[in-house]
Amino acid sequence: MKVLVLTSGRGTHPGLLATWREALGLVPEDELSVLSWHPPAARLPAEVHVLGPGDSLPGRVITKATRGRGISTRFGLAAATSRRVRALFRGMDLAVPMDTGSHKAAWLLARREAGPDVVVSPDAAARRLAARRGSAH
Amino acid sequence: MPPADGAPHLLYVAWGFPPCRAGGVYRALATANAFAEHGWRVTVLTATRETFLDYTGADLSLEAQIHPDIEVVRIPFTWPAMESDMRRWSPLRALAPRVWRRWRLRADVRDFPEVAYGPWRRPLEAAALRIHESDPVDLVVATANPNVDFTAADVLFQKHKVRYVMDYRDAWMLNVFDGDLLHLEGGREDLLERRLLAQAQEVWFVNDAIRAWHARRHPQLADRLHVVANGYDPEFAPDPQLTAKPVDEPLRFGYIGTASKKVPLAAFAAGWRLARQRSPWLAGATAELWGYLGFYSVPDPALLALVESYAADGLSFGGPVPKSQVKARYASFDVALLILGTGSYVTSGKVYEYTASALPIVAVHDPGNAATDVLREYPLWFPVRDLEPETIAAALERAAEAARTATPEVRTACRDFSLQYRRDLQLLPRVEALRALVTGEAAATEERQEPA
Secondary structure (H helix, E strand, C coil): CEEEEEECCCCCCHHHHHHHHHHCCCCCCCEEEEEECCCCCCCCCCEEEECCCCCCCCHHHHHHHCCCCCHHHHHHHHHHCCHHHHHHHHCCCEEEECCHHHHHHHHHHHHHCCCCEEECCHHHHHHHHHHHHHHHC | CCCCCCCCEEEEECCCCCCECCCCHHHHHHHHHHHHHCCCEEEEEEECHHHHHHHHCECHHHHHHCCCCCEEEEECCCCHHHCCEHHHCCHHHHHCHHHHHHHHHHHHCCCCCCCCCHHHHHHHHHHHHHHHHHCCCCEEEEEECCHHHHHHHHHHHHHHCCEEEEEECCCCCECCCCCCECCCCCCHHHHHHHHHHHHCCEEEECCHHHHHHHHHHCHHHHHHEEECCCCECCCCCCCCCCCCCCCCCCCEEEEEEEECCCCCHHHHHHHHHHHHHHCHHHCCCEEEEEEEECCCCCCCHHHHHHHHCCHHHCEEEEECCCHHHHHHHHHCCCEEEEECCCCCCCCCCHHHHHHHCCCCEEEECCCCCCHHHHHCCCCCEEECCCCCHHHHHHHHHHHHHHHHHCCHHHHHHHHHHHHCCEHHHHHHHHHHHHHHHHHCCCCCCCCCCCCC
């Protein structure tokens, strides 16, 4: 399964990623990608896409245009207007926002792109993933 | 007893019913089954399976325990605040979550004053009326929580004069933890409860402390208020241990349950250390905590650190015990540890299960806890008058001695004491009295004394 987690938090590290994998019930064959507003604290064993300050366009453009807004709004607009992110999102089986700051990004992407289940709590996401696995067999 | 032609028809209303795995589901399951066992035709009105699969978690094995003659009618229950599928979120919720939450709270209580459950009133009432139309209902038993379940009983009473029972797992107005009021005196909830209580045929509570509180508040209704204790389910409860273990093996003290921060673990541990250091009865003894430390699957770090700091004293935490292994876990104990928080109106369901073990029970809790009333006559009960380490140590020592010396006769007396708390026996007098009420027959247990 291809799973995308979204986070607006700082300092994402490999230990946190391992916790998420466990919470979501991922198996080694599952591919985990991370869409983050902030750069991670260390190199992660996953495909990582950073949208916030310091990233290449269009995140920087959006950041400038929405200056004064909260991170969740800036993250949401940056994600929803990025072709790269939208293509990434389309190819997923499941997308899970891991904090409230990433809810808007997940919802705006879900409005624009068909494809993955978009589930807000890790427990519910794990159940959805298990159901997908069951129906795939 | 299979339902006969002309058997009375019970509508049993419970939001939480298998496969729901919440705590109150065992009472709901046992109540519906008890009526079915005693010749009623039972229709259960509850929420769809998806409600529990999606929101609360489910235990599918519980569905196999529903009496085969029971008809289960499931209606959708929407729980917007718990909706995890973001593709179903409205723009307002996604883009202005605080505004959405305020709006949602108001919408929740528009039809019924209960956040999250209020919107279920209309579908519940409609379903109750449909059921009655197709197969007239003789009696409704509605179980809280949630309190919205009572509205199904109310609508059938208002429109068709069907009599009903209100079954409380906790209370509506009373905060069972601190004795305060949960809602305003004279407020919407209070007025609604007063009207529903006044119409009810019977009202059931889980212990006498809660019943007595309501009897003081509604003295004109006192004779309709009954205790139907939770009791224990024989299929899950421990088997009685009627003999002591060999003297060359150290004693094992055991606790099974959820130890929250309200549970006096620190006081217990201090008393345990004292007793183990000075009493020969406790030489090499161990105290094992099983279940949960805190309310989550991951142990509370502070409670875990506390337990680990007493590791050299034989104190340990073993983790959760699957339902199927509870009997075996109890069988490994020589003394049961009942460590509870304070609460005059709270009776832990574990109390009844503990008595079924016939083991010495060390009751480490405030004497004012409602568990005291349950255990007062238990032959191997070792209570404390306060939570000082010295007091707890003395109770542990007396229990350890009893674990070695109690005769099979005393242990048998413990087993016999526990039988009154079988859940089915708690329900039987009420089931029979209500059958007599709706059929006009004399109740078989009318002359029996009610169990506590």
